[in-house]
Amino acid sequence: MTEYRDSMQHPESRRVRDLVYETLATEGRAPSVGELARRTGSEPARVQELLHELADAHALVLSAEGDRIRMAHPFTAAPMAFVLTPVDGHDDRRWWGGCAWDSFGISAALKLDVRIDTACPQCGEHLSVVAGPNTPPEGEHAVRFPRPAAEWWEDVVGTCTMIRLFCTREHAEQWTAEHAPGQGYVAAARTVWDLAQAWYGDRIDPDFTPHTREHNQRLLEERGLTGEFWELP
Numbered sequence: 764m765t766e767y768r769d770s771m772q773h774p775e776s777r778r779v780r781d782l783v784y785e786t787l788a789t790e791g792r793a794p795s796v797g798e799l800a801r802r803t804g805s806e807p808a809r810v811q812e813l814l815h816e817l818a819d820a821h822a823l824v825l826s827a828e829g830d831r832i833r834m835a836h837p838f839t840a841a842p843m844a845f846v847l848t849p850v851d852g853h854d855d856r857r858w859w860g861g862c863a864w865d866s867f868g869i870s871a872a873l874k875l876d877v878r879i880d881t882a883c884p885q886c887g888e889h890l891s892v893v894a895g896p897n898t899p900p901e902g903e904h905a906v907r908f909p910r911p912a913a914e915w916w917e918d919v920v921g922t923c924t925m926i927r928l929f930c931t932r933e934h935a936e937q938w939t940a941e942h943a944p945g946q947g948y949v950a951a952a953r954t955v956w957d958l959a960q961a962w963y964g965d966r967i968d969p970d971f972t973p974h975t976r977e978h979n980q981r982l983l984e985e986r987g988l989t990g991e992f993w994e995l996p
Contacts, residue, residue, distance in 0.1 A: 793832035793840035837868030862926035868963030904952035
C-alpha cells in the first residue's frame with residue numbers, strides 16, 4: 764500500500780515510523796505507545812499524536828480504537844491468514860502476513876527467503892510456498908484482489924484480509940463466481956511476487972523515501988496491471 768512523503772517531513776515522525784518497522788521486522792510484533800515513548804524520550808500523548816499523523820499519511824494503520832498499531836505495510840501486528848517463517852532453520856523469527864501481496868512484501872523488505880503458509884479459500888487445501896527476493900513462488904498459484912486500487916484505503920484492513928492466495932486461477936475464479944460475481948481481479952502469484960519486490964523491497968532501508976503515487980502507478984503498469992481497476996487514488 765502507498766506511504767506518502769509528508770509523513771517523513773518531521774524528524775519525530777520519522778523516528779517513530781522507523782522504530783515501528785524495526786520492531787515488526789526483528790520481533791514480529793508492533794511496539795506499544797509506552798514503549799515508543801520510552802525509546803524516543805517523548806511523552807505518550809506526543810507519541811499518540813505522531814502515530815495518528817502517520818496513519819493519516821498512510822504510513823501505518825491504527826486499530827479501530829486508534830490506540831495501537833494494527834499494520835505497517837507489509838507487516839501486520841495481529842494474526843491474519845498468512846504465517847511466515849524463515850527458510851533458514853537457525854532463524855526463529857516469524858511474522859503474520861496480512862495478505863498474499865504483503866507476505867511476498869515481507870520477504871522483499873527483509874531480503875529473506877521465507878515459507879508462507881496459508882489455505883486456499885476455495886478448497887481449504889493447505890498451501891506452503893517458498894519465496895524470496897530472488898526466489899519466485901513455484902506452481903500455478905493465483906492471487907485475488909477484492910476491490911479496485913482507488914478503494915483500498917476505504918477499509919485497508921478489510922482489503923488486505925481478502926487479498927488471498929488460491930491453489931490455481933480456476934479456484935480463484937470459482938470462489939469469485941460463488942461469493943462476489945463480477946468483482947475483483949485475479950493475478951498470477953508470480954506477478955504479485957514481482958510487484959512486491961519493487962513496492963516493498965526498500966521499505967525498511969535506512970534511507971527509505973516514500974514512493975510517490977506516480978512511481979507506484981508505474982510499478983503496476985510495468986507488470987501489466989493496467990486499466991481502471993488499477994488506477995491509484
